[in-house]
Amino acid sequence: MIVNVAGVSRRFGDALALDGVTFSLRENTIYGLLGRNGAGKTTLMQLLTGQQIPTAGTVEVLGQPPLENDAVLTQVCFIRENLRYPDWFKVKHALRAGAALFPHWDEAFAQSLVDDFALPRDRPVRKLSRGMLSAVGVILGLASRAPLTLFDEPYLGLDAVARQRFYDHLLADYAEHPRTVVLSTHLIDEVADLIEHVLVLDGGRLIVDEAADALRGQVVTVTGPAPAVSSVANGRVELHRMSLGSVVRATVRGVVDDRARAEAERLGAKVEPLSLQQLVVSLVGAGAADAKESSR
């Protein structure tokens, strides 16, 4: 395990940003860290990189606490949504800083990425467009080859073509140089197939910690006449239900095996899987409802 987080909470005044979070990250795995704004994703990544101190619990990266620990922090690369650079920095200076900071830095790879994203090397960073600024972050994150690389919504201002380029480079380079990557993103469907393991935060609590493959098909929508829908919904957790005339659509948690699916279809209902994005939306909604229930 490259990361062990045990019983971690982080309080900011009255607000509990993280609430008793426990999980581990394996070596050489791509994780998706998903959840709504304010769910605690950035706080969690700050804790992993020693930029925050937990109010309770322990954080270990490479077996040690990350706080002011160079042995750990040189092995970790954290690309934030709003990376700040010194005012006089040009693109080439940002790359030089990356080369100096990260022991696994690949200069040839960095230069090829600069060409691929068409970045002007001599332009001051403060004069870059929003998309170019994000590209600098993406290049630093990829070329760092850090054993633990964290991307916190790195795509702001990047168009669809540039984002696809980022994903393709990430996959190709990860295949040759496996490492642990954590992708925090709202564009869930874009990265759904890259992610091997899914973590979902909701209101500071970790509500999903599961292999992406296992998650697929765990939530389905069933659409059809009410009795057919009930044949699937009964005995499973129903997250959502809508009706239009005599047609009902229910969102249901729990694996529907071939037999249950065949029975539903015989009764005239259609069983469809949710995309990862829809799945997260449905679970996060349910999580919020549960939280309300338990606080009463």
Added chain:
Amino acid sequence: MNRRTEVARFGSVRWAVVDDGRPIFAQIAEQIENSIIDGSLAEDAQVPSTNELAAFHRINPATAAKGINELVDEGILYKKRGIGMFVTPGARAKLLQRRREQFADRYLRPLLAEAHKLGLTSAELKDMIETSQENR
């Protein structure tokens, strides 16, 4: 330096990943099976590597590896250490046998359900199948 893995050479193979809610590794395995069945991957031919599959389908290499390993476990593919994965002789016959066994469940059952809904008789259905076959 071009870091993109070249995969275009697996030309005739149908590679679109269909999103039907089954695990992606199972879909990868099924596509390789399809290529073996339709002959575009011959016996003893080398199959795409995990990284090539991952880059082409834009999926996690671990997922691609799981699909490949499933076929190795079933004896459809065999491993040459340090070289790659190859189609086992006799794999095509084995896959054909299995797919034929699954045919009723996967294709006939939904067909009959729809026919029943529309009130088609067995005789009418039989006529339609024969007409369609003549028009192929």
